[in-house]
Amino acid sequence: MFREEHQIFREAFRRFLDREVTPHMERWEAEGIVPRQVWRTMGEAGFLCPWLPEEYGGSGADFLYSVIIAEELAKAGAVSLMAPLHSDIVAPYLYALGTEEQKMRWLPRCASGEMILAVAMTEPNTGSDLAAIRTRAERDGDFWVINGQKTFISNGILADLVIVACRTGAPDSGAKGLSLICVERDAPGFARGRNLKKMGLHAQDTAELIFDECRVPAENLLGRLHGGFYHLMDHLQQERLMAAVMAQAMAEAMLEMTIHYARGRTAFGRPIAAFQHNAFKIVDMATEVKLGRAFLDRLIGDHLEGKDLVTDVSMAKAWIAEMANRVAYQCVQLHGGYGYMEEYPISRFYRDVRVIPIFAGTTEVMKLIVAKRLGLL
Amino acid sequence: MNFEFPEELKILKEEAYKFAVREFTPVSQECDREEKYPREVWKKACEYGFIGAWIPEEYGGAGAGFLANTIITEQFSRVDMGIGLIMASCFGAENIYLYGTEEQKKEYLPRIASGEIIFAGAYTEPNAGTDVAGIRTRAVRDGDHFVLNGQKMFITNGSICDYFVVFCITHADAPRHKRFSLLIVDAHSPGITRNKIQGKMGIRASDTAEISFEDVRVPVENIVGKEGNGFYQLMDFFNTTRTMVAGQGVGLAQGALDKAAQYVQEREVFGQPLAHFQGVQFQLAEMATRIELARQLTYKAAWQVDQGRIDPKLSAMAKYYAGETAVWVADKALQLHGGYGYIDEYDVQRFYRDAKILEIYEGTKEAEKLTIAKIVLKEYQKG
Numbered sequence: 001m002f003r004e005e006h007q008i009f010r011e012a013f014r015r016f017l018d019r020e021v022t023p024h025m026e027r028w029e030a031e032g033i034v035p036r037q038v039w040r041t042m043g044e045a046g047f048l049c050p051w052l053p054e055e056y057g058g059s060g061a062d063f064l065y066s067v068i069i070a071e072e073l074a075k076a077g078a079v080s081l082m083a084p085l086h087s088d089i090v091a092p093y094l095y096a097l098g099t100e101e102q103k104m105r106w107l108p109r110c111a112s113g114e115m116i117l118a119v120a121m122t123e124p125n126t127g128s129d130l131a132a133i134r135t136r137a138e139r140d141g142d143f144w145v146i147n148g149q150k151t152f153i154s155n156g157i158l159a160d161l162v163i164v165a166c167r168t169g170a171p172d173s174g175a176k177g178l179s180l181i182c183v184e185r186d187a188p189g190f191a192r193g194r195n196l197k198k199m200g201l202h203a204q205d206t207a208e209l210i211f212d213e214c215r216v217p218a219e220n221l222l223g224r225l226h227g228g229f230y231h232l233m234d235h236l237q238q239e240r241l242m243a244a245v246m247a248q249a250m251a252e253a254m255l256e257m258t259i260h261y262a263r264g265r266t267a268f269g270r271p272i273a274a275f276q277h278n279a280f281k282i283v284d285m286a287t288e289v290k291l292g293r294a295f296l297d298r299l300i301g302d303h304l305e306g307k308d309l310v311t312d313v314s315m316a317k318a319w320i321a322e323m324a325n326r327v328a329y330q331c332v333q334l335h336g337g338y339g340y341m342e343e344y345p346i347s348r349f350y351r352d353v354r355v356i357p358i359f360a361g362t363t364e365v366m367k368l369i370v371a372k373r374l375g376l377l
Numbered sequence: 378m379n380f381e382f383p384e385e386l387k388i389l390k391e392e393a394y395k396f397a398v399r400e401f402t403p404v405s406q407e408c409d410r411e412e413k414y415p416r417e418v419w420k421k422a423c424e425y426g427f428i429g430a431w432i433p434e435e436y437g438g439a440g441a442g443f444l445a446n447t448i449i450t451e452q453f454s455r456v457d458m459g460i461g462l463i464m465a466s467c468f469g470a471e472n473i474y475l476y477g478t479e480e481q482k483k484e485y486l487p488r489i490a491s492g493e494i495i496f497a498g499a500y501t502e503p504n505a506g507t508d509v510a511g512i513r514t515r516a517v518r519d520g521d522h523f524v525l526n527g528q529k530m531f532i533t534n535g536s537i538c539d540y541f542v543v544f545c546i547t548h549a550d551a552p553r554h555k556r557f558s559l560l561i562v563d564a565h566s567p568g569i570t571r572n573k574i575q576g577k578m579g580i581r582a583s584d585t586a587e588i589s590f591e592d593v594r595v596p597v598e599n600i601v602g603k604e605g606n607g608f609y610q611l612m613d614f615f616n617t618t619r620t621m622v623a624g625q626g627v628g629l630a631q632g633a634l635d636k637a638a639q640y641v642q643e644r645e646v647f648g649q650p651l652a653h654f655q656g657v658q659f660q661l662a663e664m665a666t667r668i669e670l671a672r673q674l675t676y677k678a679a680w681q682v683d684q685g686r687i688d689p690k691l692s693a694m695a696k697y698y699a700g701e702t703a704v705w706v707a708d709k710a711l712q713l714h715g716g717y718g719y720i721d722e723y724d725v726q727r728f729y730r731d732a733k734i735l736e737i738y739e740g741t742k743e744a745e746k747l748t749i750a751k752i753v754l755k756e757y758q759k760g
Binding site: 269 | 410501504505506507508511530531574575576577578579645646647648656704708711712715716718719720721722726727729730733734736737738741742743
């Protein structure tokens with residue numbers, strides 16, 4: 001699947017991370033946010049939205065380039081720098097649903113890193129259950145007037161453009177009354193709440209967004225009126241696949257650092273890796289990691305070919321995210337006391353990876369989808 | 378056979394929980410975020426007689442025993458395990474209770490109960506944790522003193538304590554398990570450097586430090602128990618204090634269940650409370666069952682200690698199973714909270730971070746399995 005040019009790209013991106021990201025990660029974790037300049041630097045180097053056609057500022061690259069970026073960020077312990085959310089989850093909405101005018105206005109700045117993207121679905125009272133969204137948008141002449149609140153919005157503080165899922169139909173219209181509206185940074189009535197403190201992903205800005213009589217031009221509607229729910233559903237396959245890619249890459253990185261540690265650390269006069277209990281534990285992890293990789297690679301290949309993979313991707317998102325957490329658990333345990341200290345990267349991986357079974361649809365929601373597709377519910 | 382608690386333990390359990398809710402909750406987030414030791418709360422807990430509840434009355438304690446100590450720890454950990462670690466301000470002094478001289482008991486135990494001093498047990502080293510007989514810190518006799526040199530790692534209360542009980546080599550040439558002794562060391566002695574370890578994943582309200590001893594002079598009368606017998610004494614110590622750690626696990630798990638069971642009844646999804654879904658109900662049932670198992674095991678192990686019949690197998694089982702249960706239950710509780718579970722504002726993420734240490738400190742769960750396996754194999758030995 002990966003060809004030589006992909007490998008060259010991967011190495012270039014690794015060097016970029018070694019130079020521009022890894023040395024600063026600890027400071028960004030403490031500050032709770034990544035500086036805007038890093039996004040510019042990434043954009044200038046061609047690491048944002050590489051898949052966008054050249055006329056919109058991208059390089060027309062295939063999906064594998066996006067996979068490489070997500071994997072390498074995860075391996076570097078830099079999931080908090082949520083470029084894949086921007087490049088591969090939010091920008092595709094603009095590209096697929098935007099009018100030519102919208103695309104020309106926004107996409108080149110997305111590729112250059114001047115404009116950072118977020119998507120706002122979750123509300124204080126609705127996460128998994130999208131059809132229960134309450135944030136309202138009412139038409140007033142040439143404007144939409146938005147009222148409501150969103151929470152847990154990744155890139156929420158930095159975002160210059162947020163795609164907001166709003167209720168445009170009647171209050172009880174369920175899935176049939178939602179629309180996507182683009183809200184730009186300086187829209188009147190748009191405010192950001194706190195940068196939420198989280199258990200992990202400390203350098204990732206996750207925020208509450210507040211819309212109080214927020215006015216945006218009517219032409220900021222993205223896609224069909226009342227078509228929002230279906231637009232969101234259409235894009236969840238890639239979002240969940242990317243979540244699985246991150247989890248898989250984190251599991252591989254954790255396994256590698258733990259094997260290294262277990263071979264170096266001695267107890268009772270031998271490396272701890274040489275105790276059968278530990279050796280078997282590592283073998284079990286390596287096997288699960290390999291299974292995840294085989295499944296994931298097949299899905300990436302099928303996704304590249306444009307196949308409908310909702311059932312399989314839901315399974316993969318659930319299983320790989322949980323598997324990565326099992327691996328994290330065993331790896332911390334094998335590190336002993338050192339694993340509990342922030343000085344060792346495994347500690348941060350353990351905290352960071354815990355969110356993957358929650359975001360982009362919880363494990364339970366993945367199971368609901370699969371159960372429905374198997375005709376069970 | 379009687380499974381009923383005596384009245385005084387029921388009251389103690391209630392009082393400890395109320396104390397924790399009242400005194401821990403207001404400082405909980407601050408202590409966690411800023412890695413701050415809750416000194417005022419510790420002082421107050423001493424006034425109430427919670428700290429060192431196992432210390433006999435003739436040495437100024439409540440004389441309530443190790444089961445009571447476990448119950449207090451459980452209730453404290455149900456609210457905040459990091460702050461609940463004020464219970465460990467006597468940690469290490471159990472050695473004195475088990476093996477110390479009458480003078481040592483009179484000298485140190487009353488001051489622990491009254492909140493004048495804090496103890497720390499200094500055993501682990503950078504290169505020896507589970508394999509505690511692999512330590513290198515040495516104490517060499519020089520007249521009526523020992524001269525202590527070496528380095529200790531991950532020492533709870535290390536930077537705030539007044540005394541250490543140090544596990545060190547005094548008989549370098551003896552067989553492997555007969556080389557060690559336990560020494561009471563004044564933490565303010567010249568030659569001691571302490572560095573607080575910043576940045577733990579959890580129990581951030583608890584103090585952890587790296588200690589180095591450089592030509593520290595310790596009077597010979599500070600030896601605890603018999604010279605050369607330190608390894609065996611330390612095993613007894615762990616078999617005693619593991620009941621407290623098991624209590625932490627039970628309490629933390631219970632606290633996580635408290636939160637989850639409440640949350641799933643309030644939170645609605647697809648038009649009904651989460652609690653109406655069978656997938657959620659069965660998880661709660663499994664959580665509650667495991668907690669009860671861990672609790673019974675823990676109480677029994679602590680009760681054995683109070684009967685003067687320490688059961689190493691039971692203590693190890695309780696600590697291993699309660700620790701694992703805490704981690705497992707905290708994970709389920711967090712998942713049931715969805716996105717909110719990952720946010721600092723909700724306590725459940727702190728429970729998740731705090732829980733993990735229970736499988737690592739006081740002997741990793743692997744160390745406990747070694748103990749259990751050794752005893753089980755012995756029980757089935759032929760002949």
